[in-house]
Amino acid sequence: MNDIAAAPRIEAEFVAAANARLSAALEDEYGALGRTLSRRGIDIETITNAVSRFVVAAPSWAVGTGGTRFARFPGSGEPHNVFEKMDDCAVVNRLTAATPVVSLHFPWDATSDYKELREYAGSIGLSFGPVNSNTFQDSPGQKLSYKFGSLSHTDAAVRAQAVAHNLDCIRIGGILGARALSIWIGDGANFPGQQHIARAFDRYIESCRQIYAGLPDDWRLFTEHKLYEPAFYTTVIQDWGSSLLAAQALGPKAFCLVDLGHHAPTTNIEMIVTRLIAVGKLGGFHFNDSKYGDDDLDSGSIDPYRLFLVFNELVDAEWRKVPGFAPAHMLDQSHNVTDPIESLLASTIELQRAYAQALLVDRAALAGFQEANDALMATQTLKHAFTTDVQPILAMARRRKGGAVDPIACYRTSGYRQAVTARRPASRAGGGGIV
Ligand code: RM4
Ligand code: MN
Ligand code: MN
Secondary structure, three states: OOOOOOOOOOOHHHHHHHHHHHHHHHHHHHHHHHHHHHHOOOOHHHHHHHHHHOOOEEEHHHOOOOOOOOOEOOOOOOOOOHHHHHHHHHHHHHHHOOOOEEEOEEOOOOOOOHHHHHHHHHHOOOEEOOEEEOOOOOOOOOOOOOOOOOOOOOOHHHHHHHHHHHHHHHHHHHHHOOOEEEEOOOOEEOOOOOOOHHHHHHHHHHHHHHHHHOOOOOOEEEEEOOOOOOOOOEEOOOOHHHHHHHHHHHOOOEEEEEEOOOOOOOOOHHHHHHHHHHOOOEEEEEEOEOOOOOOOEOOOOOOHHHHHHHHHHHHHHHHOOOOOOOOEEEEOOOOOOOOHHHHHHHHHHHHHHHHHHHHOOOHHHHHHHHHOOOHHHHHHHHHHHHOOOOHHHHHHHHHHOOOOOOHHHHHHHHOHHHHHHHHOOOOOOEOOOOO
16 A cells, blocks of 8 residues: 555656746757658658557566666665555656556565555556566465476476466456456476476466466457576477467467567567467567567667567558557566666657657558569668657657656656655665566
């Protein structure tokens, strides 16, 4: 339970005052960009309106400072419970006006009264997106260990415990108003021969069938693949092929979740995205960026062009009016050296930037170049959109929804971090942390 009245906030009036100081410059830059785009046959308002509609779920686990396998260096004013996490998420939404949805992780976000949590979130402008189950670590009080797996464990009792946890996540999600469950498991093997690869997959499917049977009709189930880690030799849901086989085996409410960091460094992720769209099984994304592995770095921080190419496929699907196309957008990041709120602000902006740039692609021209096998002009068409500075569109979309023209600057002058630092006791440093 949190004291609503006492919790630090960034008020709408504060944002409006900060915006007022930047307003003349924004109008000027927006007008200039509008004229540039109009010469290219693009109506800037159409793009701004589409960006305004863009929503991404903030991950509750990303407002605290993460860690690596080696250490966790706590930040100041870290949230200690799900209510405080909501307060931080509300700041991200206040400033970006694009993250009104929060994705929770259980049992990390467990609390005694979920109705109260839903009401609290609602009172600060938030609702709940996909809930995540956690059977990749042992939680205090848990009867059986997940050391050798969970949903695919050789022991039926461990599998039953993992299934029960997922069903509990659905129950909690129901109270919170969520409509999707994301399943990522750490199951797999560290050594060749450790595990019967085929049987482990069969056991996973069998367990997921039991979870699927408990899924309400208006819910979706997302299966998330990951190349490696914590299992280093083979994971049970290693790639999008395994994820797709699982989703197809489960039924029409099961879809694949693409976490951008869960592939080998050279994998063509946008191609995976198009394949999943083609078979109607793209459930959504965990956005982040990476250089080497599951780095969980801020979205667009390493390879913004790749992010753009992913959004290019999403916009293409929108443009083709692919039936039932409604991927859930979520962030999944770990913030080790930055203020987590600032990383979430920056990442949300980067997603909107990639989306806006993808909306600028001249798709008729591109199709012509593709038909004519004009490789150079086809790729130039993409580059032309990608190199357009869409900053004024993003700022205008935010301002119209009550967000900040310059979210990070506004956050830094708000004193929010100092205010929560004074209220929230410092957390422990030390051992590694998974998020
Ligand atoms: C995993 C995976 C899951 C996330 C955990 C914390 O690598 O990305 O989605 O819930 O990390
Ligand atoms: Mn993920
Ligand atoms: Mn991950």
